[in-house]
Amino acid sequence: MSEVTQPRTWPREGLARVPYWVYQDSGVYEREQERIYRGAAWNFLGLEAELPNAGDFKTTFVGEMPVVVTRDERGTLNCFENRCAHRGALLCLADRGSAKEIACVYHNWTYDLRGNLTGVAFRRGIKGQGGMPEDAQPESQAPRKLRVTVFCGLVFATLSDETPPFERYVGAEVAARIRRVMKEPVRVLGGYSQVLPSNWKLYFENVKDTYHASLLHLFFSTFRLNRLEQKGGVIVGGEGGSHVSFTMMRTDSSGDEYEKAGMRSVSGGYRLEAPQMLESVDEYGDGITLQILTVFPGFVLQQIMNCLAVRQVLPKGPGRTELVWTAFGYASDDARMTERRIRQANLVGPSGYISLEDGAATGFVQRGVQGAAAHASVVEMGGRSVESSESRVTETSVRGLWQQYRAHMGL
């Protein structure tokens, strides 16, 4: 049987294998939009701090579906499809702004900030001529409203009534680690996007992959920011697709496991001339210098020393992903703390000392598996199951992603 006509069945090894067609197949991609993004999942929309005042709005996406997020005059956050009931045009064209109502530019149909259709231009015609029939029900095609939840200043939405309450969805331990970082009101420090030449799942796996961190990213290991022999762990939460990994820096910087194994990621004698970039303070009093947290299907919360950011992972086709970064600090930060966060932001983003490789590495997989749809990747570090681990030489949270993914997709 040719590769093309083979049915899409998961390898019998289960979570220890990820078939390459899952990153390539346009039918799989369409099904993800329906089963995951428009299904029983919490999609990250942004920080509550992005919409501080009544009337503030932003536009973003739930999967590929365009949505508007608003704060209405009662102060409540809303999310609805960015699609006019009339002809389906985008309602809101701006990335962000402030408004009392939302009007579609095409035929000036108007909506309130909760997404209710409030006006149809010339609905009764002009001087008895034209207009809609009495029994017309344009409201029947109104933009769909999403259920919104705000957890510690993070805004998520779902189209499904079945999606469990957020805390149950991510699990108590992951929820506690969100609370740890989102401990007080935050202030946005800026943002940018990184367009990745790969399937969204390759990026989401990358973030969960604690095994690669100190092997691909030399900057980390040379400066002993995340040596695997340091203390830390991985917690898998909810249905498997949410996780948190954490590292306590300098608890053991004397180990020489890397040197003994002759790893590429350690080169002797490399030192910073301006190490003040890494000068940091323990804001949480727990010695955790690095915490990376994900919520299925597309949210990342990052604490790398004092560099805090959220990342929204947006699929843009089977082989393309947009990563939307928003850096933040606390509203109580003084100028020195803000300066510290901005300096440390050199570590992340498209030019990040410890993240620029990720943009490329996921693309290397996307390109490497062309022609290998019937083959699969080997995900057996730390065993074949999904469980929390004290070791980070594990792919347990990657397997956790596939556990939840397969449940949603029926694969």
Added chain:
Amino acid sequence: MTDVELQLAVENLLARYVHALDDDRLEEWPDFFVEQGRYRITTAENFERKLPLAIIYADSRAMLRDRVSALRHANIYESQRYRHVVSSVLVERLEPELARASSNFQVVRIMHSGEATLFASGRYLDRIRIDGSGTRFEERIAVLDSRAVDTLLAIPI
């Protein structure tokens, strides 16, 4: 220094800067700045909203040298080069030895595969010190027109 001489001195600095980057002479890059020179790449969106986040941020030659040594020894990225095109250089004298300049840039990125794309466009906002020791940036802000960067931005703009 007359206005014409100032214009030429600034344009010469801008030209030498992009030739050094495009010729992969990254080690020379920090020397285009004064010792405590500031450099950052940001987006028009952040810049206009007065948000401080940068894509690259440095406030000394030492930090710029760290960036070069990370690119040479630590960071992994596919072989690529840039071709900068700089134009429309406006110069304003602030003090006898200090000028402000703004200019436009486009950067074509050429991958080892031959793929060439318009990687970035934007403007440089510069404060330039001109004294007996030469012409150098006190501050250079590269403001990208787009908020999106394709894959990664390794070589400076």
